[in-house]
Amino acid sequence: MDERRYGDWVVVRREGHVAELLLDRPEAMNAISTELARRLTAACGELAADRSVRAVVLGSTGERAFCVGADLKERNGLTDAEFGRHRTVLRAAFTAVLELPVPAVAAVCGFALGGGFELALSCDLIVADPTAVVGLPEVTVGVIPGGGGTQLLPRRVGAARAAELIFTGRRVVAGEARELGLIDELTEPGRAAADALALATRIAANSPVGLRAAKRALRTGFGLGLPAGLEVEDAAWRTVAFSPDRAEGVAAFNEKRAPRWPGE
Numbered sequence: 001m002d003e004r005r006y007g008d009w010v011v012v013r014r015e016g017h018v019a020e021l022l023l024d025r026p027e028a029m030n031a032i033s034t035e036l037a038r039r040l041t042a043a044c045g046e047l048a049a050d051r052s053v054r055a056v057v058l059g060s061t062g063e064r065a066f067c068v069g070a071d072l073k074e075r076n077g078l079t080d081a082e083f084g085r086h087r088t089v090l091r092a093a094f095t096a097v098l099e100l101p102v103p104a105v106a107a108v109c110g111f112a113l114g115g116g117f118e119l120a121l122s123c124d125l126i127v128a129d130p131t132a133v134v135g136l137p138e139v140t141v142g143v144i145p146g147g148g149g150t151q152l153l154p155r156r157v158g159a160a161r162a163a164e165l166i167f168t169g170r171r172v173v174a175g176e177a178r179e180l181g182l183i184d185e186l187t188e189p190g191r192a193a194a195d196a197l198a199l200a201t202r203i204a205a206n207s208p209v210g211l212r213a214a215k216r217a218l219r220t221g222f223g224l225g226l227p228a229g230l231e232v233e234d235a236a237w238r239t240v241a242f243s244p245d246r247a248e249g250v251a252a253f254n255e256k257r258a259p260r261w262p263g264e
Contacts (some may be wrong), residue, residue, distance in 0.1 A: 006039035011061075012047065015055040017204040018197065019047050026062025031071040032115050034086050037093035043094035054211055056100055057196045058123055063131070066106075069114025070169035072141075087146070090115070094147040098122040101212050103203050107196035108132045108183065113171065118147030121156065124215065127199060128183040129192040132173045137169035155222065157181045207261050209245040213237070235247035 002014040009025040021043055023030040032040075036171060047053050060066045070090065078086055097119055106112075106120035108128040117134045120126050128134075136145045136153065144150065149159035157180055165172070178186040187195045190240065203211065213236040221232035240246055244262035252259035 005231065006043045007035060009033075009036045009041040011082075012043050014053075014235045016201070017052060018200045019050075019053050019055075020057045020059060020193075020197065021047065021158065023058075023060040023067055026060075026064070028071065029065035029111065030060045030062065030067040030116065031073075032067065032069065032090060032093065032119075033071040034072050036071075040093045041089075041096045043060070044100060047097070048096075048101055051208070053102055054206075054208045055102055055200035056104045057107055057193070057200045058097065058104060058119065059196065060109075064110040064238050065111060065116070066108040066132070067113075067116025067119055068111050068212045069118075080231050090147065094118060094122055098148060098152075101215065102208075103200070103215055105196045105200050105203075107193045108134070108188075109192045114138055114145070114185055115147045117151065118145060118149045121152040122148060124184070124218075125199065126183040127185045127187060127192050127196040128174055128177065129187045130189050132174040132183065132192070133171050134177050134182050135171040136166050137171065139167065140169040206223050207240070207245040207249060209240050209243045209260070209261075210249075213240045221222060 004012050006012065009023065011022040011024045013020040014225060020191045023036070023040070025036060026032065036102070047056055055077045062159070075083065082108065094115070103125070104123040106123040108120055108126060109131050110133070112120050112132060112134045114137060117136055136149045138145050138149075150166065153165065170180060172180065174183070174186055177183045185195065185199070217236035221229035226231065248259050248262060
């Protein structure tokens with residue numbers, strides 16, 4: 001397994017075509033400081049540019065928290081001007097996760113609150129264990145979800161449910177979170193990371209060209225009217241229909257063997 005650090009608090013581990021992107025600031029419950037946000041953006045940028053990466057797992061170190069959101073201790077010491085610049089850095093980090101061109105799976109244990117839950121929402125799938133507690137409590141401290149929560153949560157659970165969760169700021173434990181669709185898979189205790197990696201490995205066995213095109217169609221077409229959405233799908237289909245991956249997929253099916261994806 002290859003490992004690379006981005007500063008003190010972000011780690012990328014690579015095994016095969018799966019990258020594990022870890023928040024590694026357990027002493028602060030992986031709170032998102034300016035420096036952590038910058039490093040997260042850099043790591044996502046390199047993963048996005050690496051054509052050998054087919055799936056990403058966003059996880060964390062420590063057992064108490066996936067991520068408790070913004071570093072409020074740092075934020076309290078900022079001037080208004082510094083706070084404005086800090087916002088720009090944090091938004092870039094959320095965008096970098098959201099715009100990963102390959103499927104991304106969040107592995108959540110412990111608290112995933114505020115910006116922490118928004119990082120998970122920025123992924124395509126969320127796997128969590130029974131210790132998970134999720135929520136967007138920003139209105140309880142005088143702000144609103146600013147890492148995509150007001151847009152991503154209704155896309156996941158519907159407008160009315162998202163409004164209730166955001167307006168109350170309440171925390172949701174793992175069982176209810178699964179029932180509400182806030183998480184996609186509830187694992188056995190301590191299994192979130194392993195099961196998320198297993199899921200990512202299954203995903204990464206598929207065509208890299210197909211995976212990127214499918215994610216692009218899903219993300220771009222959602223929310224459009226049906227005719228416009230079908231045009232988005234058709235455009236994505238055309239990028240794969242005449243690719244070497246498609247030829248290899250058909251050949252492997254006919255020859256009853258595992259495909260050897262060209263990835264180009």
